[in-house]
Amino acid sequence: MTIYHFTGIKGSGMSSLAQILFDSGENVQGSDVETYYFTEQPLRERNIKILKFDPNNIQPGMTVIAGNAFPDSHPEIVRAKELGVEVIRYHKFLGEYIKKFTSIAVTGAHGKTSTTGLMSHVIGGYKPTSYLIGDGTGYGKKDATYFVMEACEYRRHFLAYHPDYAIMTNIDFDHPDYFSDIEDVFSAFQQLALQVKKAIIACGDDEYLQKIHANVPIIYYGMGERNDFVAKNIEKSTIGSSFDVYIRNEYYDRFFIPMFGDHAILNLLAVIALCHYEGIPADIIKERIKTFNGVKRRFTETKIGNNVLVDDYAHHPTEIIATIQSARQKYPGREVVAIFQPHTFSRTEAFLEQFADSLKQADSVYLCEIFSSAREKNGNLTIEDLAKLIDGSEVIRTETIDRLKQHQNAVFLFMGAGDVNKFQKAFETLLKKGA
Secondary structure, three states, X not given: OOEEEEEOOOOHHHHHHHHHXXXXXXXXXXXXOOOOOHHHHHHHHOOOEEEEOOHHHOOOOOEEXXXXXXXXXXXXXXXXXXXXXXEEXXXXXXXXXXXXXXXXXXXXXXXXXXXXXXXXXXXXOOOOEEEEEOOOEEEOOOOOOEEEEEOOOHHHHHHHOOOOEEEEOOOOOOOOOOOOOHHHHHHXXXXXXXXXOOEEXXXXXXXXXXXXXXXXXXXXXXXXXXXXXXXXXXXXXXXXXXXXXXXXXXXXXXXEEOOOOHHHHXXXXXXXXXXXXXOOOHHHXXXXXXXXXXXXXXXXXXXXXXXXXXXXXXXXXXXXXXXHHHHHHHOOOOEEEEEEOOEOHHHHHHOHHHHHHHHOOOOEEEEOOOEOEOOEOOOOOOXXXXXXXXXXXXXXXXXXXXXXXXXXXXXXXXXXOOOOHHHHHHXXXXXXXXX
C-alpha cells in the first residue's frame, strides 16, 4: 500500500486531508516544524506519525502531498524528485480526489469554514459524508456519497477543483499580497463558476455574486426579496435566531439556528438551498442543526467567573463586525472588549481605515503587534499606526495583559488569524489565579 507523506502536515487543509485519507483506510504520515499548532491534535488522536522536516523522511514508493506554503526547493521535495517519488500539490490532489463523490465546494471571502462545518453536519444526517474543513478538521467515510470541502480563493487555488456544487457566500477584497483589487477577486470566482457541474448556490445580497455567469443554474439566497430563498420574520434572542424560509415567494418552513449574527442565518440559508436542490427533507435539516457545535476558532467561548472569553479567527474588517454583532446578540448589555492582532502587514496596510472603523464598534479596544507570515516578515507600518486611528485604544503585550482586568462582567473578543490565542491564555491564567 502506498504511504502518503504530507510535507507540512500541520497546515489547516493538509491536516484535514491527512485525516480523511487515514479514516478511509490509507497509510498516512507527515512532517512539519516542532511548534505546536491546534491542527495537530486530531492527527495525534489518530496516532498519525508526525515527523520533523527531514529529507530522509522520503522513501521510494511514497506519494508526497506538498503543502502550498512550501516551495519546490524544500529539502523534502528536492529529495522526492531525486528518488523519482511522485510529488503532488495539496489542491491538485484534492481536485482529483473529489471526483469520486458528489462534491460540494464552499467558497467566499468570509464564512467558508462555518458554512462547510454546518453543511457537512447537516448532510451527514442524510447520507454518508466525508468533509474537509479549513479549521484543521477532516473526516473520511469509506462509503461516502457526499464530499463537502472548504475551497480557498487565495492564489486561485480553488481553480484546481471542478465540483458538482459551489456555495459562494460573498466576494470581498482580501489577500492584498496576491489580489490587486476586488475585480481581480471577482475574476477568480467567475472562473470557478464556469467549472461547476450541477449548480451554484450564491448569496444574492452580495452585489458581485449577482454578476456571476455560469453554465449551470445559479440559486440565490439572502434577505433581499429578489432571492430564490429568502429569510423572513427573523427573531433574534440570546439563544440563537429563528426565521421563516420562503422559496420563490412561497412559504417553505421555519428554522432555528443556535448561533448568532446575520451571517449565521445566511450560512444556514445556503445549506437549506442546497439540501432542497438535493431533495433532503426539512425535518433532517432541523434535527441536525440541534446537534451542531460550531467549528474551531469561530466564536469559541471560555467562561471564567463572570467573564466570557471568545476565541475567533476574524482577521478582516467584515469578520470583526460579524463577531462583535454576535457578541451583542448573545450578551446584550455586557461590555464588549476587542483584543485584535492584525494578520500580515499587507492586509493591515490595505485595510487600515476599515480595521479602525470595525473595531470602534466594540466598547474598548486593545491591539497586539502585527503577526507576520512566512511570506512577509515586515512592512511599512506598525501597530501604532492603527492605534492612532482608534481613540482610547491601547497596545498590549502578554506581559501587560493585566490591563484587561479593569473590565468586569465583560465579553472579551480575542480576534486574529495569527497567535492571538497566547494573549487569551495569558489572560485566562491571570483570571484563574484571582479566582
